Amino acid sequence: MTLYDMIFYFFAFITLASAGIVVFSRNIIYSAFALLFTFFGVAGIYVLLNADFLAVTQLLIYVGGILVLLLFGVMLTNKVVNVEIKTGTLQTLPASIIVAIAAGALCGVFYITDWKIIHDKPELESTTATLGEMFMTTYLLPFEVASIVLLVALIGAALIARRDKKFPISNVNLL
Amino acid sequence: MLPSVTITHYLIISAILFSLGIYGVVTRRNAIMVLMGIELILNSANINFIAFSHYGGIHLDGQAIAVFVIILAAAEAAVALAIVLNIYNRFNTVNVDEVSALKE
Numbered sequence: 001m002t003l004y005d006m007i008f009y010f011f012a013f014i015t016l017a018s019a020g021i022v023v024f025s026r027n028i029i030y031s032a033f034a035l036l037f038t039f040f041g042v043a044g045i046y047v048l049l050n051a052d053f054l055a056v057t058q059l060l061i062y063v064g065g066i067l068v069l070l071l072f073g074v075m076l077t078n079k080v081v082n083v084e085i086k087t088g089t090l091q092t093l094p095a096s097i098i099v100a101i102a103a104g105a106l107c108g109v110f111y112i113t114d115w116k117i118i119h120d121k122p123e124l125e126s127t128t129a130t131l132g133e134m135f136m137t138t139y140l141l142p143f144e145v146a147s148i149v150l151l152v153a154l155i156g157a158a159l160i161a162r163r164d165k166k167f168p169i170s171n172v173n174l175l
Numbered sequence: 176m177l178p179s180v181t182i183t184h185y186l187i188i189s190a191i192l193f194s195l196g197i198y199g200v201v202t203r204r205n206a207i208m209v210l211m212g213i214e215l216i217l218n219s220a221n222i223n224f225i226a227f228s229h230y231g232g233i234h235l236d237g238q239a240i241a242v243f244v245i246i247l248a249a250a251e252a253a254v255a256l257a258i259v260l261n262i263y264n265r266f267n268t269v270n271v272d273e274v275s276a277l278k279e
Binding site: 023066102107135157158 | 177179180181182183184185186187188190191192193194195196197198199201202203204205206207208210211212214215218221222225226228229230231232235236238239241242243245246247248249250251252253254256257258259260261263269270272
């Protein structure tokens, strides 16, 4: 068992354990903070797969952006005065049966399939320069479209979340 | 002793993460928990892309796709949270099973 394997199992354990907490915890704040460790674990897995740029991107965007956004969502949509912020579940039994079947099928297929591995040697050079070149050449059109999508999404989000002037917040709550 | 790491390990991790995400999306009533489940699913897809990029001989194409997945996840989270905040202002709840009407 090499050091690589040990680090892999460490990150895999962090990822799966905290993902379990995210899904099974009754307290939504615990879930949100467990999601932080899931993202960290996934970033570690990216590093092991020689994706250094993506690992940093994962930390910046998921931990720095999306997770903070989700926490804001939690804070803004719950009465903060009651400390226990519980969330209910429904359809637990059928959902667990179906998900267990799906997980077993997926794992079985992944395990049985004889994957054709092209190269197994570790490459240690940085991927950032190559990725940047690819975005300016092969993936130029998707890259530009993605930037427009981001712009539209941000403007749309600001527009949707803005309070409607015709319905002040005090009136809307009575509906 | 635990076996040495191959591509199968990464794929199985992503499969378990995917299943947990699906479970969260299906069972939780809170809309923000549903969003967290979706993030788990997107992360599991990204692990698959990058594992195949590393082991499958497609070089960095898988990583480029993963960057686009992250971009779209950010856009999706922003818009979805704006919608959730709006729903909370209208209906005073974010439980997805209670918000069943498109208008009051």
